[in-house]
Amino acid sequence: MDLPTLEKFDSKGMHKVYDMWPQIARESFESDQNQVEFDGINHIVFAGMGGSGAIGDIIASILSKTNIHTSVIKGYLLPKTVDSKTLVISTSVSGNTQEILSTLKLSNDIGCKIVAFSSGGKIKDYAIKNKIEFREISQIHSPRASFVSFLFSMLKVLSPIIPLKTDDVYESIKELEIQSKKISSENLNQDNPALSMAEWIIGIPLIYYPSGLQAAAIRFKNSLQENVKMHAITEDVIEACHNGIVAWEKSSNVQPILLEGKDDYVKTKERWNVIKDYFDENKIDFKEVNSVNGSILSKLVNLIYFLDYTSIYKAVISNIDPSPVKSIDFIKKKINE
Structure with missing residues (x-):
């Protein structure tokens, strides 16, 4: 890149x-x-x-x-x-x-x-x-x-x-400024974590999230769909342990991404560890994305910044222009006729 x-x-x-x-x-x-x-x-x-x-x-x-x-x-x-x-x-x-x-x-x-x-x-x-x-x-x-x-x-x-x-509010903006130095277009090298994440994604991302970080997970799914024109899935990590986890018993091109909060509930932290053990034992490659410290605003806004930029880089790696959304334009034209 x-x-x-x-x-x-x-x-x-x-x-x-x-x-x-x-x-x-x-x-x-x-x-x-x-x-x-x-x-x-x-x-x-x-x-x-x-x-x-x-x-x-x-x-x-x-x-x-x-x-x-x-x-x-x-x-x-x-x-x-x-x-x-x-x-x-x-x-x-x-x-x-x-x-x-x-x-x-x-x-x-x-x-x-x-x-x-x-x-x-x-x-x-x-x-x-x-x-x-x-x-x-x-x-x-x-x-x-x-x-x-x-x-x-x-x-x-x-x-x-x-x-x-x-x-x-100002804490969240300060964290954005720190994040920008790591992931912006002025840092297009191997030290850019958003670019690294984009290069890792080759299948269908399955985005696991805990209570409180759902907004970031949904936003990442939407950004991948709009910018990269690719499918993506979101699942609550606790609920997934009662159903979705079984799907990993069959091999596929789905890739797990774990959105983790710095101060997740203690039982949620335990569940993250169990999930990671399961993936390790079954040789399923996964990525972890950790929130910044601070308020819920800082956590969500900075996760969205990182993940949105990941979707832009993924689009470019795939030789796709992230801006056009022809399918949405088609729907809008039809419903406005």
């Missing part, structure tokens, strides 16, 4: 945006976006698809430590439990996602509290017309590459609602 090869296949420069992720995260959190405040909330619903849905997964992980009931919706309908004390956070980077426009309209009809985020489009038009709290965030390259600009802008806007310390 060298820079000319990277630029040849990543013709739209996705890697250049990822090289700037730490800077984009900092600028987004320090932007002049106005914060929102809502009283009497007992339920928060995040509505988002794809990369926008991953943002909901992360914020839901943060809120899992609170007494606020949280739901992440990736579809057209809202939970039956929503009411006037529910805050619906609707996110669509493009601003034209059909599913999110549907949930936005439903939440408005029900009388929920609402805040919407997009780069414009139908979401913006509907929010302004119906006097719904709306914040516009620019899309950078593509919805998936815009992940940190949306996440950190939303953390700024929602800071009165999300119990996250400012120090934790």
Whole structure:
């Protein structure tokens, strides 16, 4: 891998945006976006698809430590439990996602509290017309590459609602800066762990995750599918020990990747050790990806940064341009006809 090869296949420069992720995260959190405040909330619903849905997964992980009931919706309908004390956070980077426009309209009809985020489009038009709290965030390259600009802008806007310390936000950005030096396009050598991971992947990745890191696993699966145009699988490591582990009794081209948290629950750590023993005894090659220390935000954002960049490198190694998503374009064209 060298820079000319990277630029040849990543013709739209996705890697250049990822090289700037730490800077984009900092600028987004320090932007002049106005914060929102809502009283009497007992339920928060995040509505988002794809990369926008991953943002909901992360914020839901943060809120899992609170007494606020949280739901992440990736579809057209809202939970039956929503009411006037529910805050619906609707996110669509493009601003034209059909599913999110549907949930936005439903939440408005029900009388929920609402805040919407997009780069414009139908979401913006509907929010302004119906006097719904709306914040516009620019899309950078593509919805998936815009992940940190949306996440950190939303953390700024929602800071009165999300119990996250400012120090934790800056800690996560600092870790991004450290990570960038290791995995960015300025370090295309054998010391780049994301590039090494990309070279190791030759089959179908099976991504094991513990409670709390599901957002990173799903995001990695989605990034491999979109950027590399390849299949990928995710499994909860505890649940897999009751079913999925049996599939390893038959040889295949599936490759296990273990996403491990620095402070996973003690029983989860025991299970990781058992799984690794099983793989060793059965001569199944696997990779471990460990989170950084710190808050759940630092863990998830830095795992996503590392794994997203792995998918970009894997695309280039496979002589694939990571940017085009022709199949998604086909689906959107059909449903908009």
